[in-house]
Amino acid sequence: MINAPGDGPSLIGSGWRVNEEVSLRSFADARFAGVKDMRIYRQVGKEIVLAQNNSLVREYEGRWPDDSKKTSYLACLGAGSIRVSVTLTTDQGCFQKDRPFFLKMLASARIHSTVANN
Numbered sequence: 001m002i003n004a005p006g007d008g009p010s011l012i013g014s015g016w017r018v019n020e021e022v023s024l025r026s027f028a029d030a031r032f033a034g035v036k037d038m039r040i041y042r043q044v045g046k047e048i049v050l051a052q053n054n055s056l057v058r059e060y061e062g063r064w065p066d067d068s069k070k071t072s073y074l075a076c077l078g079a080g081s082i083r084v085s086v087t088l089t090t091d092q093g094c095f096q097k098d099r100p101f102f103l104k105m106l107a108s109a110r111i112h113s114t115v116a117n118n
Contacts, residue, residue, distance in 0.1 A: 007068055009090035009098075015111075016083045027083040028056040028076035035060060035074060044071075052107040053077055061092075071095040073102060079111040 002011045018027065035041050041062030048057050055077040063070050073088040086109060088102055095102070 007091070009088060009094060009102075011086065011088050013084060013086045015085075017081050018083050020081050022083070024054070024056065024076065024078040024083065027078060031074065031076055031085050032058055040064060041072060050075075050103070050107040053109055055086075055106055055109065057103075057106060073106065075106045075109070077109055077111065080113065082111050082113050084109070084111055 001013075004010070016027075032043075032047075035058075036043075041060035044059045044061050049055070050057060055075045057073060057075045060072045060074060061070060062072070067089075068091065071090060071092045073086075075086045075088075077084050077086070086106065088106070090098075
């Protein structure tokens, strides 16, 4: 988790080791369904695929209770048996101003695993 000073952007990442039969598409669909089930956020626009790392990315708008930030991006990526979910949350003004940077940042994400496969 990385939080900018004050009320700036927040970046949170979570990783899972899965059977390689669990496709990135299946993993992402489960993560996106979890966001939908919360009923706090609504999807904005269409899902995009970042060609640089094949991340599946969706933008959501909403507000976690008592949170001042209103826009989030959820990106899912995978490599081998690792799946990662990255959430970027910031207010709409910052999001619109820095959207190209945020997309480049998500596109540059890479998975490096030191865990041996058993």
